[in-house]
Amino acid sequence: MGKIDIETPRFGWAITGSGHFFKESLELMQKLPNLDVFVSKAAAEVLKMYRQEMKLPEGTRIFKDTTASAAPVGNFYYGVYHTLILAPATSNTVAKCVYGISDNLATNVFAQAGKCRVPTIVFACDTAPELDTEAPKGMVKVYPRAIDLENTEKMKAFSDTLVVESLGDLTAAVEERLAWVKSLSS
Ligand SMILES: Cc1cc2nc3c(=O)[nH]c(=O)nc-3n(C[C@H](O)[C@H](O)[C@H](O)COP(=O)(O)O)c2cc1C
Numbered sequence: 001m002g003k004i005d006i007e008t009p010r011f012g013w014a015i016t017g018s019g020h021f022f023k024e025s026l027e028l029m030q031k032l033p034n035l036d037v038f039v040s041k042a043a044a045e046v047l048k049m050y051r052q053e054m055k056l057p058e059g060t061r062i063f064k065d066t067t068a069s070a071a072p073v074g075n076f077y078y079g080v081y082h083t084l085i086l087a088p089a090t091s092n093t094v095a096k097c098v099y100g101i102s103d104n105l106a107t108n109v110f111a112q113a114g115k116c117r118v119p120t121i122v123f124a125c126d127t128a129p130e131l132d133t134e135a136p137k138g139m140v141k142v143y144p145r146a147i148d149l150e151n152t153e154k155m156k157a158f159s160d161t162l163v164v165e166s167l168g169d170l171t172a173a174v175e176e177r178l179a180w181v182k183s184l185s186s
Contacts, residue, residue: 009082010034011177012113014106017042018088020125020133020142022050024167025087028174035060036081038072040106042090049136063105070108076116083177084113087123087170091148094124098154113160120161121173124152127165 011032015025017040029035037060039047044064047054054062063072075081086093086106093106102111113120125133126144133142156163164170 008034009181010036010080011181012036012038012076012081012084012109012118014038014040014084014086014109015043016040016086016088016090016093016106017046018090018125019046019050019135020131021088021123021167021170022046023052023134025123025170026052026054028087028171029054029056029060032174032178033057033059036072036075037062038105038109039064040093040104041065042092043106050134065105070102070105072105073108073112076109076112076118081113081116081118082181084109084118084120085123085170085174086110086120089122089124091124091126091144091151094122094126094155095147095151097122098151098158114158117160119177120158121170121177122155122161122163123167123170124155124163124165126152 011034013029013035035057039062096107097110102108110120126148129143131142132139152163155161162173164173
């Protein structure tokens with residue numbers, strides 16, 4: 001890997017194939033300067049199903065899941081990221097992360113952030129036994145299984161990882177990091 005400009009550390013944001021708060025997560029990203037977005041294969045499909053376009057701040061870099069080794073994650077080792085946000089996080093991604101599996105772009109950015117001690121915010125989809133969620137054709141009920149809820153709980157024990165359970169808490173956590181970044185340059 002060539003020389004990297006890390007004068008301005010960036011937000012990393014991984015999106016996964018979750019309809020739950022998908023649009024809202026995309027909206028929140030629009031507030032962030034110096035942003036890299038990591039898109040899981042399922043997230044790329046879900047983007048199309050919800051007819052969403054990523055309208056992101058100028059200079060945002062988008063990394064799609066096209067390599068077996070999740071090549072873009074190498075940047076975590078060069079101090080490129082001050083914060084990782086994994087939102088929304090599917091039950092699939094949460095389960096893999098909790099068991100230390102890193103076999104695609106989203107699970108790799110989570111694992112590498114952990115190994116590089118980069119503070120991480122995770123918005124897990126499955127946080128309650130009964131949820132209202134947005135499907136492509138409108139709102140539906142979903143009943144996360146015990147295993148899904150257990151995995152979300154297990155993730156809370158990870159170092160440097162804040163698991164948020166509502167859009168309000170995600171927004172507050174992201175804004176707190178943004179204020180911290182701005183305070184460094186003022
Ligand atoms: C329209 C649509 C909405 C989905 N919403 C969710 C969801 O809210 N939560 C979830 O855990 N999985 C959801 N899924 C299933 C995931 O996309 C699927 O488990 C996928 O394998 C996850 O891959 P990823 O974790 O690598 O992104 C949805 C699938 C579709 C087609």
